[in-house]
């Protein structure tokens with residue numbers, strides 16, 4: 001069986017790469033200040049691929065944002081389990097385009113990787129699902145599981161409408177398990193299933209002292225500087241070791257079990273690897289010891305200032321600025337709640353505003369953290385399929401990032417297995433410049449998902 005699947009995948013792999021390229025060429029950035037016609041174009045392209053592959057009931061589901069999610073299905077028998085296959089067709093902006101070695105939306109293969117925005121995150125996820133479906137159908141006929149595809153159009157911009165889609169179409173999407181192909185492998189060639197995700201939230205804070213910027217010579221001294229005031233407030237969020245100082249902020253946090261800690265340790269992750277993968281400067285010391293790096297990334301909260309502004313560098317002059325702005329991002333560990341934590345952070349900052357400065361806070365839509373129970377037999381089947389395909393042990397890992405969809409699936413379908421797989425790896429630069437996909441893992445990922453479908457026949 002393995003040999004058959006490997007042969008089929010290998011024979012068709014060039015075609016899968018071509019299909020991936022077709023999707024990557026569409027700049028489907030789902031942020032408001034980019035042209036949303038490309039998100040529509042990308043949804044149409046996925047829809048056309050699904051139709052061409054013979055999937056049924058192919059349709060676009062439209063959330064209020066208008067960023068279409070694509071649905072399709074292949075139903076074999078009511079006696080067979082139904083697997084919902086999730087990926088997303090929207091992408092992040094390109095960041096600093098000058099740093100790309102090839103045009104972000106003109107996919108290019110260099111060595112064993114293909115470069116382009118959306119190659120790894122998450123257009124490879126779409127092609128993996130589609131390829132595995134085609135291959136399982138070729139090898140099994142209609143003896144395979146029922147498959148339903150749900151390819152989201154606004155994952156990168158917060159999934160606000162996706163919750164509504166799940167609510168509205170819960171019946172259409174009903175399933176026994178979900179494969180979310182939007183995560184990644186712990187390392188190249190190390191097949192991984194993610195069992196926890198951090199949540200996220202962000203608040204936008206503005207602190208204002210005057211109606212307009214003022215000549216600093218004529219006015220500074222008596223009037224408090226909003227930039228310094230905001231910096232002091234932000235600095236109070238954590239102590240000198242990086243621990244969060246907001247009282248009760250971590251209430252409810254679910255610590256990793258001894259088994260989970262053991263599994264993290266079995267990955268043998270060193271500070272050296274972490275340093276080289278993250279690019280942290282040599283002289284910069286970390287806030288945790290080597291043995292706690294993964295736990296810190298996956299199971300503890302963090303607060304970072306994602307943007308700050310007061311005046312701007314290109315027109316800096318001798319000015320007392322009228323206001324200062326910061327966007328503060330929170331990563332939440334499993335057990336914590338996004339709404340509660342963002343409100344606590346705002347209240348904590350507000351209580352410290354000096355000199356009666358005007359304080360405004362805007363809380364963005366957050367995503368709750370996610371944790372799944374790996375006891376269901378599907379986890380074993382997937383883990384075995386991946387081990388066979390990659391010819392390497394499958395690891396259960398955590399992830400420091402957020403996928404709002406995972407928790408939404410949990411809410412919609414109850415306690416069914418949610419398998420978080422995917423093709424990112426530490427070199428893939430998802431969300432950064434020169435995003436890429438490691439081609440041998442792309443191929444192994446398709447083999448693995450095909451084998452998983454066959455194990456359900």
Ligand SMILES: [Zn+2]
Pocket residue numbers: 088121122155182
């Ligand atoms: Zn993604």
